[in-house]
Amino acid sequence: MSDSVGETAEFVVRAASSQFNGGDAHIRRIPYVDDRKTIRETVEAAAEVGGMIAFTMVVTDLRKYLKEEAERHNVPVVDIMGPMLKGLSTLYGRSPKREPGLVRKLDEDYFRKVEAIEFAVKYDDGKDPRGLLRADVILIGVSRTSKTPLSMYLAHKRLKVANVPLVPEVEAPEELFRVPAERCIGLTIDPDQLNEIRRERLKSLGLTSRANYANMERILQELDYAEQVMKRIGCPILDVSNKAVEETANIILEMLRKGGGHA
Known part of the structure; x- marks a missing residue:
């Protein structure tokens, strides 16, 4: 899931899954997420198939809602951008812009x-x-x-x-x-x-x-x-x-x- 294109998340998932099964993972990309309904439906779909969610969303409210919904449905989630944003915030001494799609721009x-x-x-x-x-x-x-x-x-x-x-x-x-x-x-x-x-x-x-x-x-x-x-x-x-x-x-x-x- 991403509030932009979602290429980063897909690339990371494919690279990581290659360490387990040659990259033969069924990936569904959900791009341009900007509402709670999409998040809720995606979490429910992941729960039905026993899947997990990797996300690169940067908008604070949506990130928080995704984590809450995932926990409620017992769906594992991986925050791909979070640790890097936290590390860079410490390095630069300021908060990130939290604006989707900046890399693409x-x-x-x-x-x-x-x-x-x-x-x-x-x-x-x-x-x-x-x-x-x-x-x-x-x-x-x-x-x-x-x-x-x-x-x-x-x-x-x-x-x-x-x-x-x-x-x-x-x-x-x-x-x-x-x-x-x-x-x-x-x-x-x-x-x-x-x-x-x-x-x-x-x-x-x-x-x-x-x-x-x-x-x-x-x-x-x-x-x-x-x-x-x-x-x-x-x-x-x-x-x-x-x-x-x-x-x-x-x-x-x-x-x-x-x-x-x-x-």
Whole structure:
């Protein structure tokens, strides 16, 4: 019996019974127990067949009622979670939450995060425009506006993020104009700061800072083109100048919560 899925109790019973009869035990799993009637009926069923009950319920009232009913019907019970909860309570110096299904919630949260990270990697830098239609949020902007680090940061918040670089010579993917505008965030930046960032990028690659990539005229051209695309989409626009990735990400999260807007 469990007030959640009951997988833990079943696994423990199978593992223990393998020490006696090769695991050949008839197990009936009773999940999501949240009322006394189910407990009473289960205890009566166990009494009829001479069975025992292993349980992982954490809600105090239900645990107490199960033990009382089992004793009244002379049905042996094994509290699988109790000793561990007691030990951890002593270790941590506080009481458990007594909330059913927390392990499952943690697992689901973990897998959602992994899925979001994999999504961000797969649809980084406009690799596959088809991902735009499945994204929770799309970041667009010229090169070096922190699209990739922002995508990864937001992925750790369990958001599926795609990002698309905007370059005048490359037509923006038509999928950008098919998604709701509020799901798209335009990133812009001060031209002088972008120039400095790009110069440093070229220097780290061992290239000359005179390359077109860091040319101010080119930068202004790119920013102008990006602004045209953003206005055509009608998406919120965020200036990332002098902002850390964490700060920008928090602003984006707030914008998404409010359903869009300019910042």
